[in-house]
Amino acid sequence: xxxxxxxxxxxxxxxxxxxxxxxxxxxxxxxxxxxxxxxxxxxxxxxxxxxxxxxxxxxxxxxxxxxxxxxxxxxxxxxxxxxxxxxxxxxxxxxxxxxxxxxxxxxxxxxxxxxxxxxxxxxxxxxxxxxxxxxxxxxxxxxxxxxxxxxxxxxxxxxxxxxxxxxxxxxxxxxxxxxxxxxxxxxxxxxxxxxxxxxxxxxxxxxxxxxxxxxxxxxxxxxxxxxxxxxxxxxxxxxxxxxxxxxxxxxxxxxxxxxxxxxxxxxxxxxxxxxx
Numbered sequence: 194x195x196x197x198x199x200x201x202x203x204x205x206x207x208x209x210x211x212x213x214x215x216x217x218x219x220x221x222x223x224x225x226x227x228x229x230x231x232x233x234x235x236x237x238x239x240x241x242x243x244x245x246x247x248x249x250x251x252x253x254x255x256x257x258x259x260x261x262x263x264x265x266x267x268x269x270x271x272x273x274x275x276x277x278x279x280x281x282x283x284x285x286x287x288x289x290x291x292x293x294x295x296x297x298x299x300x301x302x303x304x305x306x307x308x309x310x311x312x313x314x315x316x317x318x319x320x321x322x323x324x325x326x327x328x329x330x331x332x333x334x335x336x337x338x339x340x341x342x343x344x345x346x347x348x349x350x351x352x353x354x355x356x357x358x359x360x361x362x363x364x365x366x367x368x369x370x371x372x373x374x375x376x377x378x379x380x381x382x383x384x385x386x387x388x389x390x391x392x393x394x395x396x397x398x399x400x401x402x403x404x405x406x407x408x409x410x411x412x413x414x415x416x417x418x419x420x421x422x423x424x425x426x427x428x429x430x431x432x433x434x435x436x437x438x439x440x441x442x443x444x445x446x447x448x449x450x451x452x453x454x455x456x457x458x459x460x461x462x463x464x465x466x467x468x469x
Contacts, residue, residue, distance in 0.1 A: 254286075256286060257282075257286040260282050261279070264279035264297075264300075268300055273305045273308060273309075276305070277331065280335070284297055288342040291339075291343070291346060291349065294339030294343075294349055295336075295348065298332040298335045298352065299332070300332075301331045301335060302331070302336075302356055302360050305328040305331075305332075306325045306326075306328035306329045306332070306360070309321060309324035309327070310322065310324070310325040312324070329356075329361065332356065336349055336356060337353070345377060347373075347374040347377035347386070350371070350377065354368075354370035354371040354389070354393065364393050367397075368390060368397045371390035371394075372394070374390070375390050384420070387416055390412070391413050394408065395413070407447060409443065410440070413436060413439055414455055416436075417436060417437075421436060440455055444456065
């Protein structure tokens with residue numbers, strides 16, 4: 194309650210500060226400002242009249258930060274629906290901020306879903322599990338909206354992959370998300386993402402969809418040729434050894450012809466039979 198009261202005081206102070214100098218210009222430019230800031234009936238209902246005025250005054254980032262603080266307070270007090278509403282407004286105001294999408298979706302899919310699954314006020318296990326799934330789905334939908342707003346960024350694809358893997362137990366979807374992240378990543382994280390995509394793709398093929406086993410092999414083979422094949426074997430580290438063993442296992446499982454394998458089996462040496 195103290196946090197809420199403090200937030201109200203800040204909002205009123207901000208509103209008073211911006212009202213006088215901008216009142217005349219806002220009256221003339223209100224329609225254009227509303228369109229540019231995305232202030233509609235739904236948002237006004239979510240953030241209130243005071244923050245709507247600040248938003249119309251051009252304080253978009255400040256309003257988003259205040260709402261983020263409010264959402265954090267709601268999380269601490271386990272007011273999950275209020276938290277979600279504030280996060281929705283924040284991401285609407287700052288759609289290019291990766292941090293907001295990432296952490297907001299994590300709060301929904303991990304924290305709120307766990308709270309739903311262990312809710313002491315709900316004795317029925319089936320209802321708790323249903324509510325848990327609904328929160329996970331809410332986190333997924335939020336993350337997918339973040340991706341739709343930032344289709345060329347790799348970060349949210351990676352986060353979606355982890356959510357699909359850990360919370361939805363969908364390694365195939367996780368692999369596809371990681372592969373999408375690899376295509377968009379040009380930073381130092383690319384090496385890690387390339388291996389992560391390969392691990393999930395192989396897991397998908399072995400546990401869910403055997404038809405993708407050849408795809409997993411082709412992926413590892415191409416990655417090996419592109420990134421690892423030039424390293425002397427005596428300098429292989431744990432990653433090199435792990436990947437080589439995975440590729441050899443896939444070659445055996447797929448019965449890849451010896452002439453096409455990256456790691457053909459050693460041929461027995463010819464021996465001259467001993468004279469009797």
